Amino acid sequence: MPVARPEPQEPRVIAHVDMDCFYVQVEQRRNPALRGQPTAVVQYNDWKGGGLIAVSYEARSFGVKRSMRGDEAKRVCPGINLVQVPVARGKADLNLYRSAGSEVVAILASKGKCERASIDEVYLDLTDAAKQMLLQSPPDSPEEIFMEAAKSNILGLPSDASEKEKNVRAWLCRPDADYEDKLLACGAIIVAQLRVRVLEETQFTCSAGIAHNKMLAKLVSGMHKPAQQTVVPSSSVQDFLASLPVKKMKQLGGKLGSSLQDDLGVETIGDLLSFTEEKLQEQYGVNTGTWLWKIARGISGEEVEDRLLPKSHGCGKTFPGPKALKNSASVKGWLDQLCEELSERIQSDLNQNKRIAQTLTLHARASKANERDSTKKFPSKSCPLRYGTGKIQEDAMKLFESGLHDFLESQNTGWSITSLSVTASKIFDIPSGTSSILRYIKGPSSAASQAIPDFSSVPEDPSLDNNVYATPIHEEKCEPSTSENEDGERYSDISAKQCPTSEEKRISKKLPEVKGTSSILKFLSRGQSALHEKRKSDGLICSPQGPGSSSEANKAEEHNVAAQRADRSNINSGTEPSASNAWMFNVEDIDPAVVEELPPEIQREIQGWIRPSKQPSTKRRGSTISSYFPPARS
């Protein structure tokens, strides 16, 4: 449900930039012969010619729609070029489009705060840039207004007049305009410049909306497509919303929008104005009610986030109809493929962006053999994410088994899986300031403190995918000791690799800063626990029993966890490209003995996130796996 935020006092300049039929443009850049041609991008083509996921404007003029299959598109537009999405590991591979999207983001992020909203959309907060322009070089004569900006569409200005461009030029530099309108005019000029840069540097066209908030910018970015931009002056908001069908508003395209129509008789956003905030709250709850009341008035305080990268990575595939998976072997096969791709993607994210994912989630859709219309859903399951393809595959399969168990509720019926996906989420930046925090987790009394990797030595070179970043655990010294580097800082490990030189620390300054101490320690704790466990299992140290240690009840479970931990310390187990990630383990494993040595305020922080470790486990209450896996049928 949407939540209303207070609109900031000061007027903002917000843009929403939307790539035009993006996947098609990416393919047209790869194969310029497709330019100007009716073209669509399809994924797979064995069933009815594949599904369209992007359609060029030439093809749209023939009536080709996104919802069509390839065969249907051919019927409507026999000359259409159908380009297939690349396939890797038996599934659609969108990496080409993802990296093209990144090219665009890199350019758009240059003039202000930039938020990647999807693979082909961004929001920009251009308030500062617009203010600066207004101070230094406000638009003052129609002739000097840059060509692309002059092609803007200004909501509320007569747009079909023969004098359109002249009117727009005049609007952009009206000397008697409100301060707000002047800011928007500057925003329009900046966005026009950015769009030209995008075109010059990537060959991609895009459309944009410029307004005082995200909601309005988004609403109009697609109003004049392709390759055009639209401005929303405050003065035109009311008329615009008055006739806007509710379903066009973001968040109202689904059930909430239908309810507004069916239950309240609201057809346009303007119709909402006749309801009090209280009435809307009564109908839809406090948050949604207030949100509706505000959007009816064009109010949306949502801020543009400063984020250029996605918040999660997911890979999935559907297995429609006869393709449904009906035994665990085929599920495992596909899950392995999905996990391979996911592993590759989070590994690149780590290497290129210095980010680590913490949670692995498995989703599936399933039906039971007997019940043709079983309403029950396959539950999603998640667990801490361990790096390494083999580990992810193992854990994903365990999550699947656990989900299947819950799904079947110990009935002995057959099943079929129609979709599978794995997602890596809760992604954090690796802190740049590790060395200063390192000082807190050290000391001869804490044998567990040795495994903290020094991320300032992470190589910058993105081509070094799968390289070793932390000293492999089995190569580390086991005797605690303390040393000083040339800056006089003390480190808990004398391994040369782990004691950053001045040069390494200089490099580390280029890494992203992290806001709170908590996230830094959270991160460091991963490596700390890993080595500690390794030493325990090697009999090198005695484990100090912490306050949170196990009860009899979960002894069996804990044994399982211990076994898995031992496995983590193994170098190059199975399919691993390298065991370099042995240091990345459970946040919740941090050693209480280490915590005791920290300053009280940091201790307090840490206490909050120490919790019982939960590994993916197959809980089989009184039954075995084989009892609910039906015998494989070919």
Place this chain on the structure above:
DNA sequence: ACGGTTGCCACT
């Protein structure tokens, strides 16, 4: 055989 494959968010 549902447009498939992403991705985001709020709520509990």
Place this chain on the structure above:
DNA sequence: TAGTGGCAA
């Protein structure tokens, strides 16, 4: 929290 549900493109 992990899990569900909704929305969007």
